[in-house]
Amino acid sequence: MNPGADRRPRVVLGVGAGIAAYKSCEVLRGLTESGHRVRVVPTPAALNFVGAATFEALSGQPVRTEVFDDVPDVAHVRIGQTADLVLVTPATADLLARAAAGRADDLLTATLLTARCPVLMVPAMHTEMWEHPATQANVATLRERGTVVAEPASGRLTGPDTGKGRLPDPAEIVELARLLLVRATALPRDLASRRVVVSAGGTREPVDPVRFLGNRSSGRQGYALARVAAHRGADVTLVAAHTADLADPAGARVVRVESAEELRKAVHAEAASADVVVMAAAVADFRPAEQAMSKIKKTGGEPTPLRLAANPDILAELVAARRDGQVLVGFAAETGDASGDVLHHGRAKLVHKGCDLLVVNAVGDGRAFGTEDNAGWLLAANGSETELPRGPKALLASAVWDAVTPLLGS
Secondary structure (H helix, E strand, C coil): CCCCCCCCCEEEEEECCCHHHHHHHHHHHHHHHCCCEEEEEECHHHHHCCCHHHHHHHHCCCCCCCCCCCHHHCHHHHHHHCCCEEEEEEECHHHHHHHHHCCCCCHHHHHHHHCCCCEEEEECCCHHHHHCHHHHHHHHHHHHCCCEECCCEEEECCCCCEEEEECCCHHHHHHHHHHHHHCCCCCCCCCCCCEEEEEECECCEECCCCCEECCCCCCHHHHHHHHHHHHCCCEEEEEECECCCCCCCCCEEEEECCCHHHHHHHHHHHHCCCCEEEECCECCCEEECCCCCCCCCCCCCCCCCCCEEECCCHHHHHHHHCCCCCEEEEEEEECCECCECHHHHHHHHHHHHCCCEEEEEECECCECCCCCEEEEEEEECCCCEEEEEEEEHHHHHHHHHHHHHHHCCC
């Protein structure tokens, strides 16, 4: 490769002919802004929804649709051969069918046949089309061949219809693409038929109708855990406290809570039938002992001291009530002090909590809270310790699920 060659990861963005094609522009923008070289390959019919000029302006690359375009460059072979990732969004029912059948009747399907890199297809269609046995058979065929077919979201579809088949949020699609570029094997279907509960976000403990005690958690790591589990086949319930306006993960059911007590009740209710519970929420250790029913007024004197009461240790309660075979994962945000470093405190907390796995994060100085990336250590009850190098939070999530699956019974 020439010294001046473009070394950015090469992504082929395939676009199917569905109304959700307009969201592919946001995916394209997210990929280019995060340092990827993207070439858009739409189906011919997709240009009825978004014109070639839009894709060319956003990507800086030419847009072609037919196998007879750029014949001297043999584009129908070269584009797939030189890609680091092929991402298809939206993947319509027709496009899934043609890919499963091995068709090569346009530039995108030909590219899918020549690609030897990870392939991620993100379906979007009406619920009836997604649930049709033909579509499900095509999805199963593609997954058996190694293609990652993402779970569609639920919500508003074209017109007044609502149901499963909505395209996931563009930011989620970009996150999945980045994950596969870093680790091609990050999304196996090894959690199929498993029921998973994940808590996320920071609790808010009310002081009065206006004020609360809270923390800096954005919920991004918990959402990444739920998102990756859903795309690995799990039936996911996400118990979400306060988050940074994050879109619901595709394929997950979301239960919203506010305080530690609300989170406690929701997690215990969901954990009763769960195979895995991951406590990634930042649960406040303390709450005001009394909640004022009206706003506490500012006076000229010294403020009235705020008495605090301890919140229950939800993870310890889950450990005490666990069913045979249930796997419990905790998170610990730690800082070092005079008595020991972050890892020292993490080891002590693993013993105290009694869970199967504990993710230990060093926090402060811009680390962990509110960031796109994360790092830390994964401690196991059997004594093993794995360092989790800095990377996207979805990458850390995939490492956690890799450690969980061997602990699950048959």
